[in-house]
Amino acid sequence: MPDLLKSDFKDISSLTQTEATVINHVQLILAEKRTSLAMMRTGIAVLALPLTVLGLLISTSRLYTVADTWLLLTAVILLCGGLIALGAFLITRSVYRIRAYDHMVREIKRQSPTVAPYLD
Template structure:
């Protein structure tokens, strides 16, 4: 009986480690999403800061594709951030279920 309980606890600990590794990956995706989202803001700030050196309408053929790329990067950054937040919430729910299964694991994870 004691061996079954020990095996059960070790399986639950393994599951918790797997979920925490997935959560770490989601945090890395969140960090990447923030970096991708910061890039368009940086480029736009640079364009605004140097706007006195060019005429906006004379370089419109460069600006329109640039804004399209910046818009795509903004959407991609928002997608990465939203996806990672949703996955981290799912990981938290799974960890709560594992904590509820065994009180010994609950003590370790708090």
């Protein structure tokens, strides 16, 4: 193990119980942030699916007539619209949560300056 890492572990092991609790709170917040990032990734994937389906419908449009398949096309377009709305909701919600978690970490760093060097 490099000497730099050993010195970091010595510094961390000398933390008081309160400082260790603060670091545990930050770890919990960062775990929640990871969950929000996973939700954003899911939202992006859900948002990409309707675009793929619509691209496929457009590229194969010469193989069918809209007058004959209007009911099926309407159902597919409504489903794609729902998926676009769901993807946008997931992305928006995760962005707001990530910003809130970043604000929480900044507040913890501001309130406990002795722990702030470990949180960078």
